[in-house]
Amino acid sequence: MLTRRLALLAGLIPAVAGAQRTSERVGPVPLDVRREAAARWNGPNAVRASRRLEIASGEEINGNVALQRGALDIAGHVAGSVLAVNASVTLRPSARIDGDILVVGGSLTGRDSARVTGSVRVFADTMIYRQEGDRLVAAEDEAREADSWWRRLERRADGNRSQAVRIVQAGAYNRVEGLPISLGPMAHRLTPWGSFDADAAAITRTGNFNSEHADVGHRLAGEVRFGRERGIGIGGRIFNVVDPIEDWQLSDVETALAAVVVRRDYRDYYQRHGTNGYVTLYGARDLSLTGSYGVERWTARSAHNPFSLFHGGEPWRPNPRVDQGVFHIADIALGVDTRTDPDDPWSGWWVRADAEHGSGTIESPGLTSDPNPRVGPVNYTRGFFDVRRYNRLGPDAQLNLRVLFAGLLGGDELPLERRLSVDGPGALPGYDFHGSRTGIDVGTCNAGVSLPGTPAECDRIALAQIEYRGDLRIDFSRIWGDWPRYYHGAHGDAVWVLFADAGRGWRAGPRDNGLTYSRTSLPALSTFRSDIGFGLDIQGIGVYAAKSLATPSEPVNFFVRLRHRF
Amino acid sequence: MAQRPRVQLDVAFAAASAPTIGATVSTEALLGDSKTRELLHNGFPARIHYRLELWRIGGWSNERHGITEWDVLVAFDPAGEVFNAVRRGDEGRLLENYGGFPTVAAAEAQIGRPLRVDLHPDGSGRFYYNLVLDVQTLTVSDLDALQQWLRGPEAPSKNPLKAIRNGIGTLVSRLLGGDKRHYERRSDVFTVP
Numbered sequence: 001m002l003t004r005r006l007a008l009l010a011g012l013i014p015a016v017a018g019a020q021r022t023s024e025r026v027g028p029v030p031l032d033v034r035r036e037a038a039a040r041w042n043g044p045n046a047v048r049a050s051r052r053l054e055i056a057s058g059e060e061i062n063g064n065v066a067l068q069r070g071a072l073d074i075a076g077h078v079a080g081s082v083l084a085v086n087a088s089v090t091l092r093p094s095a096r097i098d099g100d101i102l103v104v105g106g107s108l109t110g111r112d113s114a115r116v117t118g119s120v121r122v123f124a125d126t127m128i129y130r131q132e133g134d135r136l137v138a139a140e141d142e143a144r145e146a147d148s149w150w151r152r153l154e155r156r157a158d159g160n161r162s163q164a165v166r167i168v169q170a171g172a173y174n175r176v177e178g179l180p181i182s183l184g185p186m187a188h189r190l191t192p193w194g195s196f197d198a199d200a201a202a203i204t205r206t207g208n209f210n211s212e213h214a215d216v217g218h219r220l221a222g223e224v225r226f227g228r229e230r231g232i233g234i235g236g237r238i239f240n241v242v243d244p245i246e247d248w249q250l251s252d253v254e255t256a257l258a259a260v261v262v263r264r265d266y267r268d269y270y271q272r273h274g275t276n277g278y279v280t281l282y283g284a285r286d287l288s289l290t291g292s293y294g295v296e297r298w299t300a301r302s303a304h305n306p307f308s309l310f311h312g313g314e315p316w317r318p319n320p321r322v323d324q325g326v327f328h329i330a331d332i333a334l335g336v337d338t339r340t341d342p343d344d345p346w347s348g349w350w351v352r353a354d355a356e357h358g359s360g361t362i363e364s365p366g367l368t369s370d371p372n373p374r375v376g377p378v379n380y381t382r383g384f385f386d387v388r389r390y391n392r393l394g395p396d397a398q399l400n401l402r403v404l405f406a407g408l409l410g411g412d413e414l415p416l417e418r419r420l421s422v423d424g425p426g427a428l429p430g431y432d433f434h435g436s437r438t439g440i441d442v443g444t445c446n447a448g449v450s451l452p453g454t455p456a457e458c459d460r461i462a463l464a465q466i467e468y469r470g471d472l473r474i475d476f477s478r479i480w481g482d483w484p485r486y487y488h489g490a491h492g493d494a495v496w497v498l499f500a501d502a503g504r505g506w507r508a509g510p511r512d513n514g515l516t517y518s519r520t521s522l523p524a525l526s527t528f529r530s531d532i533g534f535g536l537d538i539q540g541i542g543v544y545a546a547k548s549l550a551t552p553s554e555p556v557n558f559f560v561r562l563r564h565r566f
Numbered sequence: 567m568a569q570r571p572r573v574q575l576d577v578a579f580a581a582a583s584a585p586t587i588g589a590t591v592s593t594e595a596l597l598g599d600s601k602t603r604e605l606l607h608n609g610f611p612a613r614i615h616y617r618l619e620l621w622r623i624g625g626w627s628n629e630r631h632g633i634t635e636w637d638v639l640v641a642f643d644p645a646g647e648v649f650n651a652v653r654r655g656d657e658g659r660l661l662e663n664y665g666g667f668p669t670v671a672a673a674e675a676q677i678g679r680p681l682r683v684d685l686h687p688d689g690s691g692r693f694y695y696n697l698v699l700d701v702q703t704l705t706v707s708d709l710d711a712l713q714q715w716l717r718g719p720e721a722p723s724k725n726p727l728k729a730i731r732n733g734i735g736t737l738v739s740r741l742l743g744g745d746k747r748h749y750e751r752r753s754d755v756f757t758v759p
Contacts, residue, residue, distance in 0.1 A: 029663075108662070111660070112588065112682055112683055112684035113587065113682075113684055118659070119658075119659040119660070119661070120656070120659060120660045120661070120662075121660075121661040121662075121663075122661065122662040122663065123663040123665075124662075124663055124664050124665035125663070125665040125666070340619065340630055340633075341617075341698065343748070344698075344748060344750075346628075346630070346696070347627065347628070347629065347630060391626075391627040392621070392627055392628040392629075393626075393627055393628070394623070394628060395621075395623075395628070395694060395752055395755070399627075540748070
């Protein structure tokens with residue numbers, strides 16, 4: 001029955017298609033797709049038809065199916081590919097296609113309910129072609145093809161890209177570099193066995209334009225990946241960069257904005273000059289594992305006087321002087337991320353576990369409140385464990401938890417570049433960031449000595465955070481139609497947040513006056529700082545107030561976050 | 567002064583059929599704000615990422631039961647003076663070229679048409695859908711792709727003027743304030759016995 005119907009239809013093909021000529025305007029269907037459609041039509045097909053074709057439920061076609069200028073209705077099984085040229089395809093729920101579907105000059109319906117093993121491509125624009133007997137010849141127009149947006153899109157989808165000069169921001173605006181700008185070539189290529197990346201850049205630090213000497217760093221990096229979906233990546237870097245000592249508290253954007261607007265820099269910095277190599281395993285969507293080894297020289301950097309919108313007449317907080325020397329660094333990092341959304345998660349886990357072993361020589365010690373700073377050889381092992389759990393309690397509410405432990409795991413005391421602190425809006429917002437306090441400070445582990453910039457000195461820190469987020473059914477989008485913001489209509493536009501935090505830092509060593517504890521013990525919970533707070537997150541911009549519980553004399557702190565607290 | 571059309575998201579389903587055939591997603595005026603239109607007219611593509619989630623209400627917390635994602639890309643072709651739109655999904659296995667449209671509104675109408683998504687429960691319980699949309703006209707992470715877009719299909723240029731033009735294009739586009747907008751809409755709760 002099917003064969004008979006096809007035979008009747010086949011006789012119509014030359015007359016109908018012959019009316020089309022290449023002189024007609026060529027549509028935006030890419031040339032390679034037009035060629036592919038023609039090749040498929042001219043190739044082996046179990047069924048080739050025009051006008052209308054139905055493959056009923058229970059019917060089976062052992063091969064490819066091709067149709068032009070009509071409608072194809074599939075409820076049965078096609079054990080090959082499907083081609084529709086200037087025709088539309090309807091897939092019934094019982095349809096089963098073992099190969100690909102290519103529709104040019106038509107539409108496809110029922111894709112989501114049918115079973116299609118291969119890829120599906122649909123091009124709405126009409127395909128121009130001519131018929132030569134039974135053969136179909138695609139219209140060729142190379143000149144138009146050169147400007148086709150499709151070629152650009154397809155090329156972009158390929159993932160290959162390169163630039164002779166790429167100009168990008170090399171880091172957050174800060175008081176040491178100003179705005180670091182990276183200039184240099186880059187290339188990314190996909191290969192049959194994987195991919196490779198290479199980039200080289202000079203890093204211009206704009207915070208020091210008045211200096212007689214140009215302040216320019218560099219970064220050369222290359223990585224080869226074996227495997228597409230999963231595999232192993234091997235890479236290396238040569239660098240001269242300025243990095244933050246602690247970057248876990250606030251995001252780059254928040255840090256940069258605080259610096260450029262109100263002249264408040266929530267990070268301290270040091271210079272890294274050296275090289276390293278790494279191996280990374282990838283394959284699971286939610287999992288990453290990277291091991292690296294390198295040799296680098298660490299140098300202290302001083303703050304400059306970059307521009308800020310407000311408080312321009314005030315000095316920047318000094319950048320603390322850190323330990324200087326050469327270090328061999330071995331590191332292994334594990335990441336797990338099952339969050340439903342990286343910026344606005346409703347549920348899931350986020351885990352970062354990092355262990356670093358460093359060995360080297362401190363040639364020039366930095367400034368600490370320790371009366372006997374370490375000089376000479378040093379070997380240390382440091383860990384960083386940050387575990388976050390997001391729970392959606394209901395359609396409008398969530399309860400989020402975070403536990404963080406970081407610091408010395410073994411060996412000698414940590415160099416200042418690896419010390420930690422726990423205060424300020426990114427950790428314990430009830431306590432001012434690196435604020436000047438009298439006596440022992442369990443936020444920065446300062447022993448009561450005033451130091452320029454108030455460096456982080458803790459060998460270990462522990463932090464626990466909890467927050468409840470509830471939607472307010474308020475629609476701000478009518479009022480602030482063009483207001484720049486990240487969230488639009490998310491979580492009902494506005495969310496109220498109730499939170500509490502507890503944490504502290506300590507030194508590792510012979511126990512003394514409440515700042516130093518033996519390596520095998522933890523401070524009593526009663527010595528932890530704690531705070532409680534409330535905030536409103538309006539379309540991604542959160543305004544919060546936090547009050548210290550453990551230290552009633554601390555005033556209420558108000559702060560703004562541009563992302564979730566954690 | 568004409569009022570800007572308001573963005574609308576909808577996740578619809580027939581209560582009786584949701585357990586078997588999934589939900590229907592539709593949108594309106596996603597590209598309606600002036601900044602997005604300006605960027606589009608200046609040759610910067612817009613990428614709309616759709617994520618439809620199916621959530622199950624549990625005793626202690628709600629769990630995401632399933633997810634379907636797809637993208638729609640819209641770009642202005644100054645040569646043809648049309649807005650091209652294309653949909654990609656199913657982890658790259660689905661490519662649907664909607665063709666060219668004379669106006670942004672016409673392109674919006676096409677990409678906003680109800681789309682049935684085969685995401686449905688495979689067990690009993692109380693469920694709801696969550697539709698998440700990210701409209702990205704230009705971001706830092708997209709700069710490389712944008713440069714590629716600007717340069718077109720030719721081999722990497724050896725002309726330094728072109729390279730400088732690309733670099734300046736990057737900076738200018740950032741000054742224009744390309745950003746990412748995030749929308750979210752939740753369906754009513756339905757029960758599968």
